[in-house]
């Protein structure tokens with residue numbers, strides 16, 4: 001935006017914890033009749049105590065994965081009409097430290113939106129981030145022939161943002177780690193790099209770790 005002084009910026013409300021809100025957002029966006037070239041699915045909840053959303057699903061799962069998934073489904077036709085277009089799903093390296101399959105290797109739906117007794121906040125976050133990667137890869141497979149690419153990215157480890165706000169222990173850990181981790185400014189610049197990199201279509205359909213620690217990762 002810095003280089004585009006004449007850019008018009010408009011904010012619209014969206015609550016990813018409410019499917020109706022996602023639907024309203026998509027309808028309001030479509031009513032504007034503007035193209036959609038870049039969609040960044042960045043929002044996340046982390047370390048939440050167990051709660052159900054109004055839709056009856058575990059909140060971390062709905063905010064981090066399902067809300068974004070639904071949003072992209074609703075805006076898919078706009079993305080395709082706007083091709084070349086790209087979706088960037090902000091995931092995390094922590095997607096590696098979990099599984100959503102049962103012992104027979106089949107998708108275990110109860111792990112996606114677990115009951116209170118089966119809930120562990122960190123695991124719920126990791127699973128939602130794994131869903132992000134799987135979703136991005138499948139989206140890329142389906143839409144890239146129509147000019148819409150998708151990448152899942154890892155922005156950096158323990159970057160000091162607001163993500164720790166649900167529990168003071170995480171606030172303490174993020175504060176202690178802060179001198180040794182990337183700042184949000186670097187993360188933001190890296191995200192811009194990622195957008196530009198995608199323009200050259202070299203890293204599509206994969207999970208990418210943004211530079212300073214630049215790696216291209218496969219799930």
Ligand SMILES: NC(=O)c1ccc[n+]([C@@H]2O[C@H](COP(=O)([O-])OP(=O)(O)OC[C@H]3O[C@@H](n4cnc5c(N)ncnc54)[C@H](OP(=O)(O)O)[C@@H]3O)[C@@H](O)[C@H]2O)c1
Nearest residue numbers: 015016017042043044090091092156157158159161162163
């Ligand atoms: N920070 C890290 O070290 C790190 C590491 C790996 C991956 N990530 C990923 O990076 C992304 C950005 O995280 P961040 O570190 O910048 O955390 P953050 O500062 O907490 O940002 C998360 C954003 O999600 C929004 N959000 C939360 N619940 C929402 C809802 N129900 N509906 C709509 N928006 C909602 C928040 O909006 P409000 O402030 O209005 O609630 C906030 O803007 C996330 O996907 C995260 O998983 C971060």
